[in-house]
Every structure is written in C-alpha cells, then in structure tokens.
Amino acid sequence: MMRRNPGFWFALPLIAAMLLFFAAPLVIVVWFSLMPPRSFDLTTDFGLQNYQSAFADGYGPPLMWSLIGATLTTAITAALAWPTAKILHRHAGRWASIVTALIALPIFISESVRLFGLSVFLMPGGGILAGTLKALFDVQIGTILNTRFAALLGMVYIHFPFMLFPMLLGVGMIPADRIEAAQDLGAGRWAILREVELPLAAPGLLVGGLLTFVLCLGANAEAAILGGRAVTVITAAIEQRFNYAQDWPMGAALTVLVILVTAALVFPAVRRIDLNRIIRR
C-alpha cells in the first residue's frame, strides 16, 4: 500500500464505524428481503417473491397512508412554521428566545409521553378538553380521538419543531433590504414571498422539509396512540411483520421499499442544499 493522505487515517475509525453499524445492517436488511418468506437464515435461494406479495397482500394502502401523512404533515408544519419563524426573527431578543425555548423544550420529553398526554386531553367525556368545556360552559363535544385527523394532529404537533428550527435559519438568510427593494419595485406581499423570501430561505425550507418528511415516513406512535385503528401506517406493518408474524424477509422487503421511496425524494433535494452557505451565515 502506498502512502496516503493523513486525512484518510484520521477518517478511518469513522469509516469503519459507518461500515459496521450503518452499511452492514442495511446490507443484511436487503439480503433478508430476498429470502423466502418466514425464513431466518441468509443462505437460501434469492428471489423477489416478498416484493411481489408486498403489493398483492395489501401493503400498498399502509405505504400510501404513510406517504400522505408525511406529505400533509410537512405541508401543514411548513405553513405554520413560516409565520412563526418570521415573527421570531423580527422580534429577535429576550421575548423571542423564551418562545423558542418553549417550543424546543418538549423535544426532550419522550414522544409517547407527549402523545398520551394529547390523548388524555382529547378524550371524550372526562378528557381535559371535553371535561373542561362541560364543567365551565355546559357544552357537550364529541372527540376526534381514534380518527385519521387525530393521527395527523399528533404528527403536526410532534414534528413542528423539526420544521421550525431549520426554517428559522432560512428566514435569517433573507436580508431585510432585499424585501424593501422588492417592495420599492412594486411587489406586493405575495410577490415578495414568492420572488424573494422563499427563494432566499430555500435552504432552510428544504432542510426542514426533508427532516420532517423523513421523520414522518418513519412515524408510528401518532397513528397507534391517537389514530386508534383508523389508519395503519407502513411502519406499523413493518413492526407487525418483524415482531408478531415472525416474517423477517417480508418486513425487510417493506423496509427496503420505504428506504427506496425516501431516497428517491431525498437525494434530489439534498443535492440542492449548500450546507456551507447555511452554516457560514
């Protein structure tokens, strides 16, 4: 072996770790997905039968629900995070940092705990919302618990910070004078948003969007805790295959499908992000 760049030797431990703990498990998952159903070894004949039955056995709808859920959550959190980020940026200072901290704090609490909290809040009859309304105003309300809408609400609630913080970085990349220049040249509020603010904040939007979308695609707890049986997402189906059905090859095949869908969406977007530019600002 010839002498190499010292950078290679410094990177070697990390390369080894990535190969061992990231690449190798992925290879095993792909390998398993090509094994016959319900087998537990990696030495049987290769075949695509798991992928064929993935669509034949009704795993299409869970995958679709996951994609719809992720898309809707990304869109809704983006729509909520944009004005929030704009306000926080404009009023940067003591007040804004308190609000930012309040938004960030729940991240340190387990997701399931927060979702169960939301569940208690939404519960019919004696739930916090319904109970309070009944006690104070004598108003009877139903519940949205165990519906797709409740699952979506939980998704938005959990993933909002992941959209907001990259968005704050993005909004910080819009110089105020560019907005004034656009105004001066005849741009209205929407034109400024479309022509100036969104393109300049694009790196933050993309990072936030990707983060939210990918996390949502792998989300399970929201649908399980708040959605009841109203909706099955692909992650739940995968878990079910691995844990209860003891069908590792099928679970692996579904996993590979999710990874492929994610990669198809993420890689083109990642190529448009200049991380250096975001960090330098």
Next chain:
Amino acid sequence: MTKSPAALSLTGLTKRFGAMTAVDDISIDIREGEFFTIVGPSGSGKSTLVRLLAGLEAPTSGRLHLRGLDITAMPANRRPTAMVFQSLALFDHRSVGQNIEFAMKMKGVAPEARRLRALELLRLVRLPESYYARPVTQCSGGERQRVALARALGSDPEILFFDEPLSAIDYRLRKTLEVELKELHQRTGKTFIYITHSLEEAMVLSDRIAIMRAGRFEQIGTPDEIYRHPTSRFVASFMGEVNILAVSQTPAGPVFADLECAAPEAAGAFAVLRPESLRPDASAPVTFAATVTQKLMLGSRTQFHLRAGQAALIAEIAAGSGASLSLGETARFGFDPADIAWVQA
C-alpha cells in the same frame, strides 16, 4: 402664469423614533427633472428622509405630494418611484436580466417585452448584452452598481432615489460612475434625488444641494451658491479644508481674534476663507506673518499648513507658481477680504 406642480413636494415632513427626531419639519419643492442632492454627516437624518420619500418609512407628520397628488399614505410598492440602495440590495438568487425585469414582471409585462427593455437598459448603463443571463453574484462591484441602476430604471420611475450608492466604491470607479450618472440624468430627463455624505460628489452631480444637519436643511442652493456663499461654519466645513477665522469686536474695530490683525468691513461673526485665497503675498490687502508647519504636494497644488499667532491655517498654491517656501520658514501671507465668505454661526 401657469406653474406646473413640483415633481415632489414636501410639506412639514417629520419623522420621530421615540424621543429622537430624525427628520424635523422639512418643506421643499423638488423641480421636474432636477438633480437634487441631500448632503449630511451620518446621523443627520438623510437616509431616513429618503426612506420617507420612497415610502419605506411612514412620516410622523407632514405631507408628501407627487406632481400635486398626495402620496403620503401610498405604500412603497404603489409609488412610481425607485430607489438605488446603499447596499444595492440586488437579488443574488437571480440573473442580471431577472433583476432588471423585476419591476416589469410585477406590473405584468409580457416576457418578450421585458427582455427587450432589459437589453435596452443594459445598453443604457453600459453593460454588454451578454450580461443578461449572468448571475449577479458573478458581477464586479462596478457592474453590480450598473445592474442596480438598470433595475431601478426598469420600473420606469418618475423619480429615482439614490441612498449613497457610491460610498463603498474605490475612488477611480466612483469618479467614472459619477460622470455616467450625470450623463444618465441628462439623457433620461428624470428627477433624481441623491443622498451622500460627500459634498464633493454632490458638487459634481447636482443642480441643487441641500445640506442636512440634525434633521433639518441647513442650507439649500446651487453648487455654486453653496461653494461661494455658505451660510454657516457647518456648511463651510463640509466642503473639506477651509480656514474659519473668528472675529471679535474691540474698541479699535473688529479684528481676527487669532491672527491679531484688523478685520475691516467684517460682515459676520466668522470669516470663511478658502485655502486657495491665502497666498504668500506681502502686497495683499490683509497680511500677517506665518510659519510653515507642514508642506504637502497634492499634485496640481501645494498645500501649506501655517501657524500665525493662535491660528492654524491652510493655504494652497498652484504647483509651479509662487514662492518655494520650506518647512519652518516664516513669511508674510495675505488675502483679499473680498474672497471671504462671512457667516454668523
């Protein structure tokens, strides 16, 4: 006699930020096609004033009329004016052409018409047409200036505002762009309102100059009037190096206090004397002995720093003429009182 309304008419325009008054009750009419420059030190309120005019800031009180039409409450995006920002504020995520076309796009002009007009504007600001598709980030400082100018002209404004656009540019390029700007003003015939902290720049460019201080106009006049008849020491000192001599009254008549010589026909509390009016000439009407403390070659002129009594003075003599005084030498210097501009404050 029919009098056409002023291009822009300010009536008692005032802007306060809390307890601070940035623009203090300014009233003036700016004529159609005029190149009007507002000069002031930083903090004088000149940038706030131009932001009020462009509609980026709302006045606390006062009215603003454009050709007789009250535009005080009109938002910036509906005013037929355009501004060249100090930072230029170019859209770095767009090409040169898209920057220039921005205002036209906002007005809904068809893409082909926009392109033709953008190419025309590129020629007007002396950029090659090949720059149309170039990203603005690949333009040099001077080219970016021109793009900003073309972008402002692209909105076909009735009035153009300039907020110190040349302040961050090196001397030679600034001089070139000053000349081009003046030519552009003459060619387009539009009303230009220009903000600068450099009176020299204002002199080159303007039809009329307003000197701004603490939110008010200290003096308004043509470059010639400002140069020859400054109304205060503030205005006079703004023009670069001038000699200001205090006059005090004695029983024997007015004298230049620091020079300890008589000040015949004193018409103000202070005498403003330009460096070129002070000569090593013993036969001048007013003379005094002065010691050369510094000698600087300025190219076309030689500058002498002088000490005479309590006063530190500056004299400038055309290179090649006059005495070849050297450092530390004492000689008689003099001036003609007719060259003095008298000010009261």
